[in-house]
Amino acid sequence: MDRTEHLRNVQTVVIKVGTSxxxxxxxxxxxxxxxxxxxxxxALKDSGKKVLIVSSGAIGVGLGAMKAKPKPKEVPIRQAAASVGQSILMQKWSDSFQKQGILISQILLTLDFYSDREKYLNLRNAIETLISYDVVPIINENDVICVKEIDAMFGDNDTLSAYVSSKMDADLLIILSDVDGLYDKN
Structure with a gap:
């Protein structure tokens, strides 16, 4: 099957949007x-596709709004920035999608959804229900409480988007970032 045919057959798309x-x-x-x-x-939804977004940016946007120093090492500052930035991000996403007549939702995850079957099933049911109501779920890591992930700089949601794609049986994961080409180094 060639790429065009494959893309035509895609039903569920996860789009990961990087901070940059x-x-x-x-x-x-x-x-x-x-x-x-x-x-x-x-356009994707109009062609019959189901779309989920994994959005980064909360910490970076929050740091700017708080006028904090860039890339602080202190976890409480990063947590506070995530809290401030997440609300700003969701307002901006809402503004943009309202122009298209699309309702969005916010889902903040911790990685235990991936290993805890009950949490996974609850998440999947919620996302499927949102999609059935024509809502675009916007997912982010809950950086306010995920200290381990913040401290380790958990791949800026790249891994989270892969987990979400896997658990939602997505046909396509698109990662929007400023990395040129394929990222092959840790």
Whole structure:
């Protein structure tokens, strides 16, 4: 099967949006970028695709809003920034998707959803219900309480997006980032 045929058969798409894509390398959200993503998601939905978004950016945007130093090492500052930034991100995502007539939801995860069957089933049921109501779930790690992941810089949601794709039986995972080509080093 060639790529075009494969893409035509895709039913569920997970789009991971990196911090640098959302902010253009600043600490501010790029409304233009988010509007573009919303338009493209609408096109996917109009063609019958189910779409989920894994959005990074909460810590970076929160640090900017708090006027904190960039990339602090102190976990409480990063947690506070995640809390501030997450609400800003969701407002901006909501603004962009409203222009397309699309309702969004927020899902904040901890990685135990991947290994705890009951949590996984609850998550899957919630996401499937949201999609059945034509809602686009926007997923992020709950950085306010996931100290281990924050401290280790948990792949900036790349791994989370792979887990979500796997658990939701997604046909396609798209990662939007500023990394040129394939990332092959840790």
């Amino acid at each position: 894509s959302i902010t253009g390398g600043t600490t501010q959200v790029s409304a233009e970028f988010m509007d573009s993503v919303a338009r493209q998601v609408k």
